[in-house]
Each structure stands twice: as structure tokens, then as C-alpha cells.
Amino acid sequence: MLLHIIARGRIGRGPEAELVERYMKRVTWAQKISELPDTGGRVPAAAAGSRTILLDEGGEQMSSLEFANLLENWRDGGVREARFCIGAADGFTPDERKGADKVIAFGRATWPHLMARAMLAEQLWRATSIIAGHPYHREGRQ
Known part of the structure; x- marks a missing residue:
């Protein structure tokens, strides 16, 4: 499954x-990063069989394991592309939110879009390492 960051x-x-x-x-x-200007610009067209995830402070808070399970289920279910959208300062329109398959947040705080992109990259690494059984993730361990 292609992991596509659209920022x-x-x-x-x-x-x-x-x-x-x-x-x-x-x-x-497989991965791809598409950068768009803060306003305007064309969002790359979604291919058939893709899922769109918006990163938004009002979204669902997921644990790293829940995020990994979501990606694993989508991959195993035949999803070809997971599109992770990071908005500009004003976030997303109600129509964009309604059209997304999932809206998630990295906590309740507001993050600058550059930090959100770095946090997403880390969570994608963490999720794929969890799926692969890599020891990087240590949830629940002390």
C-alpha cells in the first residue's frame, strides 16, 4: 500500500x-510526498481503492497500535493508497472533513504543519514497524 503524505x-x-x-x-x-502551496494548488487525484486521512486537531485520537491496526487492515483489505492530508493554518473545510475516510489528531494541541509532518513520518515508521514485528515500539513496557 502506498503511503502518500499530501501537505x-x-x-x-x-x-x-x-x-x-x-x-x-x-x-x-511504498511512499510519496506531495507538497502544495498554503493556498490553491491542485490536490493529486485519488486513485480508485484509496483512503483519505485528514490530520486535524479535532480528529480522533488513536494510539500507535490502533493506527498500525488501521493501516494493516486497509492494506490487507486491498486498499492501494493511504493519503494523509496536512492542511494549512486554517485547516480543512467542512466538505473536506466530510469527504475524508478518517480524521485523526496527534493529541488535542494545535501543531505547526511542519511538526505535524514530522510526527506523521514517525508514526508511519512506528506503525509499519509494529506490523512487521520490529521491536521499535514498546507500548505498555516500563
Whole structure:
């Protein structure tokens, strides 16, 4: 399954870009990152068999295991592409939220879109490592 990050804003060079690169290099699944301007720009068309996930502070909070299970179920169910959308400062319109398959949040705090992208990259690495049985994730261990 293709993991496709669609993000508003250019990440450029900096610590957030380094984190995204570091974690996405570890992900063994097919992946793609599309950057759009803060306003305008064309969102890449969704292929048949894709799912769209919006990252939004008002979304569902999922544990890393729940996130991994979601991706694993979609992959095993024949989903070809999981599209992770990170909005600009004003977030998403009600129509965009309604059209998404899932809206998730990384906690109740508001995160800058560059940090959200780095956090998403880490969670994608964590989820795929959980699915692969890699020891990176240590939920419930002390």
C-alpha cells in the first residue's frame, strides 16, 4: 500500500525536514510526498481503492497500535493508497472533513504543519514497524 503524505506548505531545509527524511527512509512501504502551496494548488487525484486521512486537531485520537491496526487492515483489505492530508493554518473545510475516510489528531494541541509532518513520518515508521514485528515500539513496557 502506498503511503502518500499530501501537505500544505513547503518544508524546505531544517530540523523538521531532517526528521521527516530520517523516518521516511526507515519505512519500507511504498511512499510519496506531495507538497502544495498554503493556498490553491491542485490536490493529486485519488486513485480508485484509496483512503483519505485528514490530520486535524479535532480528529480522533488513536494510539500507535490502533493506527498500525488501521493501516494493516486497509492494506490487507486491498486498499492501494493511504493519503494523509496536512492542511494549512486554517485547516480543512467542512466538505473536506466530510469527504475524508478518517480524521485523526496527534493529541488535542494545535501543531505547526511542519511538526505535524514530522510526527506523521514517525508514526508511519512506528506503525509499519509494529506490523512487521520490529521491536521499535514498546507500548505498555516500563
